[in-house]
Amino acid sequence: MSIKNGNVRWAFDLRSWRCTLPDLELATSCVQPEERERLSKFHFIDDFKASIIGRLLMRQFIKSCLPELDYNEIRFERDERGKPFFVPATDIRDKIDFNMDFNVSHHERYAVLAGWFGKNSKEHNGRQQHVGVDVMKLEYTGGGKALHEFFRLMDRTFTSNEWKFIKSRNGDQNQTAAFMRHWSLKESYVKNIGVGITIDLQSIDFQLSTDNLFTNKIVRDTVVKVGGKPLNNWLFEESLLDNEHCVGVAVKNPSPEYLELSENELIFEVIDFERLMHDAKPLLNIDPMYCQMVLNKKLKKTV
Structure with missing residues (x-):
């Protein structure tokens, strides 16, 4: 999974993910407890799959940008509009001067993430990308x-x-x-x-x-x-x-590093479940009843 001059473009093909019980047990143990609760409210399995992959994309983005973080140190909160944002631990800010931004989207077959990470944020004179x-x-x-x-x-x-x-x-x-x-x-x-x-x-x-x-x-x-x-x-x-x-x-506010990227370096990289979960570690106990409940959800439509 590539980070090119601090920029990330990832796409996950939801249709190709079989979403087996072992996959689901791993995925649902690697999100925050309040997120697992929120996910349970989706009526259709399509929406559940797209949303949990979006959350896992965000976690993988943070881990890829800050490999010194333990997986359980990656925490998100939501602003007043419900948009998730990363809450870095104080000691990380003391060690590394950085800025970042990311956004996710999903529709039909794909969940996508676009992100940016830059060290030495003071050099950007407050103009965060x-x-x-x-x-x-x-x-x-x-x-x-x-x-x-x-x-x-x-x-x-x-x-x-x-x-x-x-x-x-x-x-x-x-x-x-x-x-x-x-x-x-x-x-x-x-x-x-x-x-x-x-x-x-x-x-x-x-x-x-x-x-x-x-x-x-x-x-x-x-x-x-x-x-x-x-x-x-x-x-x-x-x-x-x-x-x-x-x-x-x-x-x-595209960064100088972003402006140096060629068009080919900004093409979305399609990743699979194995690559998405690289370095992921469970935050929660596996809940077989929860996972079976998810697998029993209906599809919105046959695709």
């Missing part, structure tokens, strides 16, 4: 509505400029892909600044210069205006994880 990430499936399920009717209902989601781009695509499939691409960008931006989609989405205007996304290639020429003014010190990454899923990353 921040990241937001969002993954979307390039699919319109419809709910019985025609695509044009769905677009009408979602009219206030995008600006006139963004709708012009979306509706200029040829055919429903390409229009859907353009819609999801814009949605992923907006989500990555609002998650970066920590406000959620309560913000007026029409005040955020993305201008796409590249018509199509590809796997194994990063698009970095997308720009944004907020309230009609271009944002400075922001970069946006876009790519496809596969032919059905796009991912957007919003980077605020």
Whole structure:
């Protein structure tokens, strides 16, 4: 699992994870007790799997950045909006001057993490790098509505400029892909600044210069205006994880090390359960009844 100049881009393929009982016993013993309780409230096993993998991605990110930490020293709390953040032990701060930021997202097949870690934070003059990430499936399920009717209902989601781009695509499939691409960008931006989609989405205007996304290639020429003014010190990454899923990353105050990275170094690395759990150590006792309860949960749909 790679950290490139302090930057991480990881994706976990949820569909390929068999989620056996031994896997589940390990996974559910390696999260904080309040998180295990929170996870139990999910009605569908799809949501449970995506959420626990997101939590384990965060733990692996911290452990990879700070290998001197014991696994049980990695602790997260949540802010007033429910966003998790790392709470470092005081003695670690005394030994290492660092800043970090990370964000997770999941949708359909993938859970993803984008993160940044930098030592010698004083050298950055307080301009800490921040990241937001969002993954979307390039699919319109419809709910019985025609695509044009769905677009009408979602009219206030995008600006006139963004709708012009979306509706200029040829055919429903390409229009859907353009819609999801814009949605992923907006989500990555609002998650970066920590406000959620309560913000007026029409005040955020993305201008796409590249018509199509590809796997194994990063698009970095997308720009944004907020309230009609271009944002400075922001970069946006876009790519496809596969032919059905796009991912957007919003980077605020990109560090000098980040700016030195090539596009190839920012491609999402797909990891499996074995790699995710490398160096993980149980925090809780294994609970077979809890795990069986999880395995008895229903799927939202057959995939």
